[in-house]
Amino acid sequence: MTYDRNHVVLSVRDLSVTYQAERGRVRAASHVSFDLHAGETLALIGESGCGKTTLNLALIRQLPKTARTSGDGVIYTYRDGRQADILKFSDREMRRYLWSECSMVFQGALNSLNPIIRVSDMVYDTAKAHGIGRDEAHKRALRLLEQVRLDPARVMRSYPHELSGGMRQRVLLAVSLLLRPQIVIMDEPTTAVDILTQRSILDVLKQLREELNFSVIFISHDLAVAAEIADTVATMYAGEIVEIGPVNEVFYRSRHAYTLSLLNAAPRLSAGAETLESIPGKPPDLIDPPSGCKFHERCAFAREVCSQTPPPLITYDDEHQASCYETERVLAQSEVTRKVAAP
Numbered sequence: 001m002t003y004d005r006n007h008v009v010l011s012v013r014d015l016s017v018t019y020q021a022e023r024g025r026v027r028a029a030s031h032v033s034f035d036l037h038a039g040e041t042l043a044l045i046g047e048s049g050c051g052k053t054t055l056n057l058a059l060i061r062q063l064p065k066t067a068r069t070s071g072d073g074v075i076y077t078y079r080d081g082r083q084a085d086i087l088k089f090s091d092r093e094m095r096r097y098l099w100s101e102c103s104m105v106f107q108g109a110l111n112s113l114n115p116i117i118r119v120s121d122m123v124y125d126t127a128k129a130h131g132i133g134r135d136e137a138h139k140r141a142l143r144l145l146e147q148v149r150l151d152p153a154r155v156m157r158s159y160p161h162e163l164s165g166g167m168r169q170r171v172l173l174a175v176s177l178l179l180r181p182q183i184v185i186m187d188e189p190t191t192a193v194d195i196l197t198q199r200s201i202l203d204v205l206k207q208l209r210e211e212l213n214f215s216v217i218f219i220s221h222d223l224a225v226a227a228e229i230a231d232t233v234a235t236m237y238a239g240e241i242v243e244i245g246p247v248n249e250v251f252y253r254s255r256h257a258y259t260l261s262l263l264n265a266a267p268r269l270s271a272g273a274e275t276l277e278s279i280p281g282k283p284p285d286l287i288d289p290p291s292g293c294k295f296h297e298r299c300a301f302a303r304e305v306c307s308q309t310p311p312p313l314i315t316y317d318d319e320h321q322a323s324c325y326e327t328e329r330v331l332a333q334s335e336v337t338r339k340v341a342a343p
């Protein structure tokens with residue numbers, strides 16, 4: 001099923017996050033705005049440290065105590081059409097929201113299963129906290145475990161250490177869907193597993209999405225994975241979304257020089273291209289980020305204005321947005337490069 005652009009599930013409006021660190025204030029996410037639609041999979045891409053995890057933790061209000069969140073709101077639309085601002089939730093409202101409206105499968109999740117309780121008890125506990133009885137939870141879990149292609153009866157009886165990494169990851173995926181949330185947030189869910197396991201998790205995710213029709217925010221450092229799973233791709237740089245649009249637009253008609261660099265540095269996407277170009281320099285210090293376009297010190301397209309004034313986020317062709325002064329030159333090069341790289 002394709003996603004429904006007329007139905008916004010989550011509207012993130014000018015969201016910023018800072019961390020108070022010893023050296024100063026880290027501006028980890030800056031003025032992030034986007035809409036997540038029903039049934040849409042949004043992939044967040046960008047180098048390590050650009051704020052992907054921070055943004056996701058802010059969306060479920062699970063940031064560490066040193067973090068400060070500000071903005072115009074994170075508006076969630078319930079199935080019945082009611083709307084609420086997650087940033088204004090009480091702790092109790094937040095607990096109710098988690099799992100039943102929005103759930104998450106995290107980076108390093110392989111270790112996040114409690115080692116001393118069986119999968120079945122984890123299922124019952126999670127369900128009970130949301131007012132769902134044991135029988136109903138059991139029934140739902142069996143079905144979900146089957147959908148993630150595990151042996152339901154056996155897995156329910158198991159302790160985490162009795163399952164392989166890939167099986168545990170699929171258990172977490174199943175549990176994340178137990179309360180039928182509209183949104184699942186996945187932070188590098190396939191990072192710690194081998195390529196075959198990654199393959200099977202992606203297949204399972206795609207099938208579940210077809211059957212249950214939830215929206216996904218997906219973080220992956222693997223751009224080929226993002227290309228395969230996403231409807232929409234957002235590129236983050238130094239805490240900002242610098243480009244966002246339909247996956248084919250962002251990957252094949254890139255409009256921000258940073259996205260282009262990122263793709264040119266990705267081995268599996270650049271196969272066949274003459275050269276694999278690594279991005280010069282390193283991501284900026286977020287305590288004292290560069291002026292103007294934060295990418296200007298590393299950008300081959302940069303001109304004077306880039307270091308002086310931040311480029312505005314401009315919308316192209318209706319759904320594609322980018323904040324880059326050289327978008328036309330970037331686009332021209334993107335079209336040439338991807339043509340070479342296409343299999």
Ligand SMILES: Nc1ncnc2c1ncn2[C@@H]1O[C@H](COP(=O)(O)OP(=O)(O)O)[C@@H](O)[C@H]1O
Pocket residue numbers: 019020021026028046047048049050051052053054055064066286
């Ligand atoms: N608890 C924290 N305290 C201070 N700085 C942090 C903390 N967590 C993350 N950061 C900083 O915030 C920035 C964004 O980090 P993160 O969201 O983890 O990026 P990503 O997930 O894209 O790798 C980085 O500069 C990182 O060092």
Ligand code: SF4
Pocket residue numbers: 256257258293294295296297299300301302303306311323324325326327
């Ligand atoms: S605005 Fe300028 S520095 Fe920034 S990505 Fe575009 S060309 Fe490069």
Ligand SMILES: [Mg+2]
Pocket residue numbers: 052053054107
């Ligand atoms: Mg991260």
